[in-house]
Each structure stands twice: as structure tokens, then as C-alpha cells.
Amino acid sequence: AQSVTQLDSQVPVFEEAPVELRCNYSSSVSVYLFWYVQYPNQGLQLLLKYLSGSTLVKGINGFEAEFNKSQTSFHLRKPSVHISDTAEYFCAVSDWNNNDMRFGAGTRLTVKP
Amino acid sequence: ETGVTQTPRHLVMGMTNKKSLKCEQHLGHNAMYWYKQSAKKPLELMFVYSLEERVENNSVPSRFSPECPNSSHLFLHLHTLQPEDSALYLCASSQVHPEAGELFFGEGSRLTVL
Numbered sequence: 001a002q003s004v005t006q007l008d009s010q011v012p013v014f015e016e017a018p019v020e021l022r023c024n025y026s027s028s029v030s031v032y033l034f035w036y037v038q039y040p041n042q043g044l045q046l047l048l049k050y051l052s053g054s055t056l057v058k059g060i061n062g063f064e065a066e067f068n069k070s071q072t073s074f075h076l077r078k079p080s081v082h083i084s085d086t087a088e089y090f091c092a093v094s095d096w097n098n099n100d101m102r103f104g105a106g107t108r109l110t111v112k113p
Numbered sequence: 114e115t116g117v118t119q120t121p122r123h124l125v126m127g128m129t130n131k132k133s134l135k136c137e138q139h140l141g142h143n144a145m146y147w148y149k150q151s152a153k154k155p156l157e158l159m160f161v162y163s164l165e166e167r168v169e170n171n172s173v174p175s176r177f178s179p180e181c182p183n184s185s186h187l188f189l190h191l192h193t194l195q196p197e198d199s200a201l202y203l204c205a206s207s208q209v210h211p212e213a214g215e216l217f218f219g220e221g222s223r224l225t226v227l
Contacts, residue, residue, distance in 0.1 A: 004155075034215055043117070043203055043218035090156070100169065101146075101216060103156040 002027040002093040006104035014112050015083055021076040021107045023091030033074040034092040035065055038106075044090060050074065061085065086111045116140065119204050119219035126194065127227050134189040134222045136204030144209045145187040146216065147179060150201040162187065163209050194226045 007022040025031065032051050036044040048059025055067040065076045074091060088108050094101040117138045126132050138145065147159040161169035162181040176198070178190040187204055201223050205216040 009153075036218075041220070043119075043220045044205075044216075045218065046215045049215050100161075101158065103148075105153070105155045 001100060002031060002095065002102045004091050004093050004102050004104040006089075006091050006107050008107050009105065010108045010110070012110045012112060013081055016080045018079050019077065019081050019085075019109065021089050021091075021109065023074045023076065023104060025072050025074065025091070025093045027072075027093060027095075029095060032094045033065075033067060034094070034101075035059065035063070035074070035076050036090045036092060036103075037061075038088040038090065040087075047076070047089075081109070081111045083111050083113060085109060117204055117206055117217050117219035119202075119222050121222060122220065123223045123225075125225045125227065126191070128194060128196075130194075131190070131192040133191065134202055134204075134224075136187040136189075136219055138185055138187075138204075138206040138217070140206055140217060142206040142208050142217070143184055144207050145181060145184070146205040146207075147187065147189050148203040148205065150203055150221070156203070160189075191224070194224075196226050199224055199226045 003026050005024045013019050034049045035047040037047050038044045047063050048057045050057045050067045058064045063078050065074055067074050088106045090106050091104040092101055120135045144163040146161050149157045158171050159173045160179040165181055176193050180188040201221045203221045204219045207216045208214050
């Protein structure tokens with residue numbers, strides 16, 4: 001079965017600074033990888049996904065992630081964050097039919113003025 | 114309406130009550146999911162219905178009982194819950210055939226068990 005480890009539970013950063021949220025996964029089969037964001041009192045919404053093809057994936061709100069198969073990582077990056085990016089971010093891994101999508105414990109990103 | 118809708122958004126119940134959470138998706142998807150989100154813990158997959166058949170049941174206590182009457186509706190029936198069952202319950206849907214896509218989540222039902 002797949003599993004996901006998000007290496008940082010909290011990441012504080014100042015506005016307009018770059019940020020990287022780290023995610024490592026383990027799986028014995030080909031996987032699909034996702035990053036979701038959760039704002040307060042809301043459900044999760046998709047930021048970006050990797051299914052196949054280019055290892056650099058661009059998502060919404062200026063975020064991007066890079067799939068690194070040799071390091072089994074899928075780190076999320078943004079070159080310049082805004083106050084509005086303050087939220088909880090979840091990395092997830094799934095097999096081909098989504099019957100067992102596994103989520104990490106989440107990283108709380110706090111952007112300070 | 115569009116997307117995934119969950120009702121109620123908030124629910125407070127005693128340990129002897131019986132209540133239900135409802136989820137409806139308007140995306141034409143063929144799979145639906147229940148996840149439990151507790152503080153400081155990863156999302157826990159509880160149940161998966163694919164093409165209206167239950168395909169996953171991750172050792173969830175029998176006090177939680179899912180029902181999927183059609184591809185657009187999903188229920189979670191609750192009875193004799195424990196205080197540790199207090200959490201945010203998230204419903205999601207996706208397309209699984211011919212190729213899986215991302216999950217689309219509702220806003221969740223915040224459950225408090227007294």
C-alpha cells in the first residue's frame with residue numbers, strides 16, 4: 001500500500017518569500033501524486049497533480065511541484081507567497097483507480113506580513 | 114448546484130443518538146468516498162463506493178454505516194458514537210473509469226459527540 005510523509009507540520013514564512021513544502025511517498029506500483037489545499041472551514045481543493053509525462057507540474061495560484069522518482073519525492077514550491085496562501089496543504093498518493101488514496105498529515109503554511 | 118454538497122455542516126449529538134450525514138455530487142462522477150479528518154492526524158479513508166458498490170472499508174467500527182443509493186448520493190449513518198468520533202467528516206467524489214482523476218471534496222460535516 002502507498003504512504004505519504006510530509007516532513008514539516010508547520011512552515012512559517014514572510015510575505016513575498018519563496019516556500020517549499022516537502023512530501024515523500026512510498027509505493028510498490030506506479031502512482032499518481034496530488035497536492036491539495038484546505039482553507040479554514042472548507043473542504044480540500046486540488047492545487048496540482050502528477051499523472052504522467054513532464055515531472056514539473058504547474059498548478060493554480062502560482063504553485064508548482066516536481067516529481068522525483070529516484071528520491072520518491074513530490075515537493076511543492078512557490079517563488080513568492082501571499083498572505084492569502086495561509087492554509088493547510090496536503091500531499092496525497094493514489095493508485096490507478098483511486099480506491100486507496102492516502103494523504104499526508106498536512107503542513108500548516110502561515111504567511112506573515 | 115455544482116460540486117459536492119454535504120449536510121449538515123455542523124452536528125452535535127449524544128452518545129445514544131442516531132443521525133445521518135448526507136453527501137450529494139453534481140459532477141457526474143462514478144465513485145464516492147468518506148474520509149475522517151481529526152486534528153493533527155492524516156485524513157483517514159473510511160469507505161469507498163465505486164459504481165455504487167462498496168469497494169473499501171478500512172476497519173471502520175460498525176457504529177458507522179455507509180449507504181450509497183445511487184451514484185450521486187452517499188450517506189453515513191451514525192449510532193452510539195463515542196467522543197473520540199468527534200471530527201470533520203469529508204465526502205469526496207471522482208471518476209474512476211477509464212482513468213482515475215482527482216478527488217473533489219465537499220466542505221465537510223463537523224461532528225461533535227458529547
